[in-house]
Amino acid sequence: MLQVEHVNQYYGSSHTLRGVSLTVEKGQCMALLGRNGVGKTTLLKCLMGVLPVARGKVSWNGRDITKLKPHQRARAGIAYVPQGREIFARLTVEENLTMGMATLSSREAATISGEVYELFPVLKEMKHRRGGDLSGGQQQQLAIARAMLQKPGLIILDEPTEGIQPSIIKDIGRVIRMLRERGDMGILLCEQYFDFAHELADKFVVMSRGEVVASGDAAEMGEEHVRRHLAV
Amino acid sequence: MNARIASRKSLFSRRAWTALAVVTMVAAALPLLNLVFPAGHALHISSYVLGLVAKFMCFALAALALDLVWGYTGILSLGHGLFFALGGYAHGMYLMRAIGRDGVYQSHLPDFMVFLDWKEYPWYWAMTDNFWYCMLLVVLVPGVLAFVFGYFAFRSRIKGVYFSIITQALTYAAMLLFFRNDTGFGGNNGFTDFKRILGFDITAPATRAVLYIVTLAFLVGALVLCRWIVTSRLGRVLQGVRDSESRLMFIGYDPLWFKLFVWTLSAVLCGIAGALYVPQVGIINPSEMSAANSIEMVVWVAIGGRGTLVGPIVGAFTVNGLKSWFTASFPDLWLFALGLLFILVTLFMRKGILGLFEDLKALRRKTPADAPVEEKSKEAA
């Protein structure tokens, strides 16, 4: 279980996150919504440890991870699909996927599970191509697949549907649902694509200007309510 | 709609103009102090110090030139020593000719030619007895070489370290070429033993003073010129070349000519620096083209603060000043001190000495360098 308590963050002097709190439970999909530039990515980076937290606390399965390095969090079972894909451009697709298993023992990391290839057949086709040569959408698929291979307890997805064709968005939706239903994994999904998030999320958090302005169960919060917070 | 949007950034702020004027005046006063006050007088400036400052000004001019291409355009040259040396050699040819028959062999040829049994000047020495022709060479030789080399390199889109390394190869090749005695530039010894310039005794204090003032004028002039360039829209294009060359192409600029323009200009300025350097230190030889010399120039720029124009001047004075001091005061240990300085500056003064001043200033004003996000505008919309 991920627990975020009163997290604050600054870029220089601009206060980007202002006391953000939220929790993500196992088997649950939490959608993080908000307009452009409100600090969603910043929050996710703080959770992953890419950015330092100025004040506040992040804990994972009861353990305080606020000060841990990203790789330590990855080892603790948190996987991250960043905005902008961030694949390893000059490694092959296959090597990129192997990197997803960096936290596993080398025996486990020896083979790439067929599951991801089934989900993203294009990756199998292109497994010997360099990651950087893939199209934007293909790279996004690669980034998601890489995170799944990590067998995480929590997966953080920053706009995973960006640049992906509709049919695959549907597939990704199915995967997320499946992962959620399997019950051993928490999902933190940051999305602009409201319909997509709405379909998957158990809970919503809406941010504005670095603050959580609304949160609650998907069932309780009506679509209208949420959309109102997102309107410009 | 917005008064803050100036059509062109101002060349210098009022404060900067004042500072420039004061520094220039003080610098210009030094040779007077040397000439007017007798040695031993409290206000006397020794010829040694004067010579040192003059030399540093030449280095500063070279550093300034390098900053134009490196700091603003992102082209790291590891071969600017070549342009410096070429300017020096071009002027050196005149100075050699000006020795006349006062050389050891009392020939019309420079000593090294006599001694290699040359009977006459090779073609490339033609007309070098004319001062103004040599001055033209000072500009043309580095300029044309830079233009041609740059044209091919930039056209092939050679970038980054690839460019840096071939500039290094270029200066290295030139160094080997000039080392050859057969090349006709005095080999390893280069040109030295100059006697007069435009008829004046080159070692006379008055001549030195004039050379000093000329150097100062060029340095200040070059600073203003460079500042004018980088504050123009062209300056912004150059920075665009540095940060995202392909983006620049997609909005319709041809980076080739922009790069070529600053590159050539920079080489010419560097050549001028070399030309001013040679009569004042009395020797030009191929070791000026060694890879280490060019790297040192880069170090001056980095230490002073790249992309600031003034920084490289400060850097050249600082590094060379320290070097002069250290080599005399701690002859056994000075490399440790200098090496440590380089490391510390890199680690703790990311923007060089000038950046340090700016940070201090910012600290005093308590305004962070990074303007806060203006959420207001968003709300207004």
Place this chain on the structure above:
Amino acid sequence: MAHLLRILAASLILGFAALSAHAAIDPNLLKPLAGDDPDARIEAVARIAALANDDARKVLQALKDDSLYTTPDGGVLVVTDDSGWNPATGATGPLPDGVDGVVVNNRLRGAVDGALSGMALLSPDVAQRRAAAEALLERGVSPEQLLLVTKALAVETDAGIRATLQSAKAVADLQSPDAAVRKAAVLALADTGTASLRPQLQAMLEKNADGSYAEPDGDLRLAAANTLNEIDSRVSRAEFVGNLFYGLSLGSVLLLAALGLAITFGLMGIINMAHGELLMIGAYTTYLVQAVFRQYFPGALDWYLVAALPCAFFVAFAVGVLLERTVIRWLYGRPLETLLATWGISLILMQSVRTVFGAQNVEVANPSWMAGGVTVMGSLVLPYSRIAIIIFAALVVAAVWLILNKTRLGLFVRAVMQNRRMADCVGVPTSRIDMMTFGLGSGIAGLGGVALSQIGNVGPDLGQAYIVDSFMVVVLGGVGQLAGTVIGALGLGEVNKFLEPVAGAVLGKIAILVFIIIFIQRRPQGMFALKGRSVE
């Protein structure tokens, strides 16, 4: 010389039967050795050699090894350690006061060599005879030595040595007054011909002042011309192979010098100006290991190099790790600043070495198994030291390739270098990988230093001599491309060695640099440039 050899040969034949009969050497024979009349000394050598006994051999050998001393009373002693053996008396005793080494100059040394190898021709030991015969062939046999060769041939049983001697004899026969003998000799030499025969054959074809040929026999001249051609084409073939080999060996040196940089600069993007100093550290470690061996394991001195390899690797590795932890680590993503900082590091390392070891070079000797070489194609010597370096370079490259491409560590290294933040996010301890990678690059530079210590100077400036070349190699091959570095290094080596004979060393070097500049114009990202989007 010729005169002396004749004496020597004659006396050898005469004294042959008397071998080993004498007990001691006549002091009058020995006396001139202690004097300083060069001619007398040469003659004394010949006379002593003519004794052709073990004592004589001992004296001559001592002369050769600089272990013959004069005593104040004008005698000589063969000195081993602290005792001297007096060849005039056969007595061995402690060294008297005032002994002084006999000065041997090249002329005397040549005479001694000749005498010893002459004696060796008749030695009972096959290996000695073979060596002597080969030396004779190489140096050329004068007509005066013919007698000796003929004699030796008469008793020689080993076929190989016989052949060698026959060739040697043929060389001498070229001067024979008998046209038939000369002709046979010319023909016999057609396929053993060494370059040293050229002048003699050439002389046969030349005209005298009066227009007549030096060699009156027309057929013979034809045969000589043929042999000459044969030799020439042999020589030019050997030269070609030689250049190929020299190029390969220069390429291997460049490769070893550049390989560490291919990692620290090519892979990590650090413009590592201190790379040269890491080579230097490797070389100085070799020096220290050698010193330790000299001190503690003199018996195993020949194998100090084997111990130096891991030592140099680890010392350079440790220095690299130290640099990474203290300086480099703060500079990732600021490649140009690394240039400045590593330049500073390089100054400091150089001056440290100057302070500790002095500004002068230190001596690193080649182990004896590296001395000499194999002779191929008649005259081409492929030195063992060069061969060793080529093999070593190949091994190091293979190891680096395996580490980077076949291990998980290698994958992590590449991933971290491409996208440090993301590698961190997938669970790679990036700062440890950074440290290991820089350490690996440095360690490999250390290995390069071991190799460089075997062919050149070990001094504070060692690194400076290789830094520019190393960057050229890495860039030429394409930054980040191991294969490029290999091809780049070997390519530069070969081009250099084929250019040098034509253009000379200076212009050759200039031509190489111009070649690099032009090559980069054609391939702005180096030889093995990556193409496509992944590069952006």
Place this chain on the structure above:
Amino acid sequence: ADTIKVGILHSLSGTMAISETSLKDVALMTIDEINAKGGVMGKKLEAVVVDPASNWPLFAEKARQLVSKDKVAAVFGCWTSVSRKSVLPVFKETNSLLFYPVQYEGEELEKNVFYTGAAPNQQAIPAVEYLMSKDGGGAKRFVLLGTDYVYPRTTNKILRAFLKSKGVKDSDIQEVYTPFGHADYQTIVANIKKFSAGGKTAVVSTINGDSNVPFYKELGNAGLKATDVPVVAFSVGEEELRGVDTKPLLGHLAAWNYFESVKNPTNASFVKKWKAYAAAKKLPNAATAVTNDPMEATYVGIHMWAQAVEKAKSTDTDKVIAAMAGQTFKAPSGYTLTMDMTNHHLHKPVMIGEIKSDGQFSVVWKTKEPVRAQPWSPFIQGNEGKQKL
């Protein structure tokens, strides 16, 4: 002041540090020695050491600093000819004194300089004469191999003229140059080997500095021994051999005006003093400290200067110059050296040594008397009648 300052201008860093550092140290030792005997004119000498860092313009700057800022009475320094050329104008302008201790190409004579190293006729020519002699192996063909700069070029030019005068054909002379720092001698050694097939060949090496080790190693690799093709070098001395495994070099030659191995009481005490000094000052590698020719020349130069000052009773440049003429000094070489009355060069003995396995030289030939320098070589046209200042 109650001290007399003298400047020491030798590179302690950069490429020349390798040779020049020990000159600085020997100069300091000599100054200590003079001071221990009461100094000069009753005043102690005070050394001002600077590091021109193998950078020629910096040499000029430092020279000016020594002369005009530190006001030294004389400067002892420089190694390469180019460094000397670059400081000359300073010494001329300020009318001060430089003592230059290294063998050089000649073709220079400056009022403000005293040359305590060898001119070509005190080193190169005798060496070649020796190679041509019976004892030297009777060489008929010559490879003139050098680093491409003035000293080797001039020396070789003089040698070529000399060899011609001895009837050696042009086709029997090969002149080869390599760049500074050249490290790969495979091709050149192969060529020497080929060339030597044409007759008894000797190599005259004016290779300078760092290239020597790779050159000799390659010679060894190719199996060329001194008895086959002797190499005589003009820039390789004891100090350089410290960094070389001398086993493969056995018998190769060097020509100098002094070797550490010469036996005489003056030298014995010089060498002893130096070793003690090195140990006392904890110089790096003090255990293997050696002396060499330029060190001896430095030693002689400083002593002669001190004698001249005593004689002139002044450190005034012109007076000291006048007093220098005809100064004599019993040098470690075993000869009493005289400063020429007119040409500012020492009369020096010429010695030829063969390299021994312990890194020392055994002297195989030497002149009976010191030889007068001919800075203007008669083998270069236009030099006739130019032997004076």
Place this chain on the structure above:
Amino acid sequence: MSALKREGLDTTHGAILYLSDITVSFDGFRAINKLNLDISVGELRCIIGPNGAGKTTMMDVITGKTRPTSGTAFFGQNYDLATMTEYEIAHAGIGRKFQRPTVFEQHTVFENLELAMKMDKRVRPTLFARLTSEQEDKIASILRLIRLNGQEDRLAGLLSHGQKQWLEIGMLLMQEPQLILLDEPVAGMSDAETARTAELLNELRGKHSIMVVEHDMGFVTEIAQQGKVTVLHEGSVLAEGRMDQVQADERVIDVYLGR
């Protein structure tokens, strides 16, 4: 906005862009395969298609970033794109927004727009250039349009992802190109922003020729209106037609839209 016809560009046949038989292959892999496509003057054309269909590559070909292996690409009747460099193409009147936002991060927002502005972009004019008041007004109006007014002095690198997208669109407008290529302009934009972008494009319709690549079907429907939509697949045109036709196409559903 500017006149559609720029001097020199010959669009007498009504089309502004012709791609015929374009093939691009990377080491044997055909990213584009005999692609034929025309865009008429003033048309707003939407391009959709699976990831990896070759949409971005096609834009690369049009803007000179990638050279076609074979085939011809013409801008108007007279500009052979295959022979032109990137900046010549840009100068001739083709502007592009990249799939990932690319702005000059070290320049301020204002400077980004200023650099993009239509003008003589050779060295000398740039050196002596001064901003006229019209040009200032132009920049100010664009700033308002992309809602970055008040932030013109911020470094572009500090903007959020969405803001960068807008800035890039602003730069595009400053360029006043005749043909605008937009590669996924609303990726990462919030729904509200997307709607605004759609609005903007609908305004630009007819004034410029526009080619839009997007995966957001809502957005595409909004801007395509009754215009043509092209579906690329494996490097060639799979289907072409009005949005509703395309959406109903079984093959398009199979490879792209999904069920």
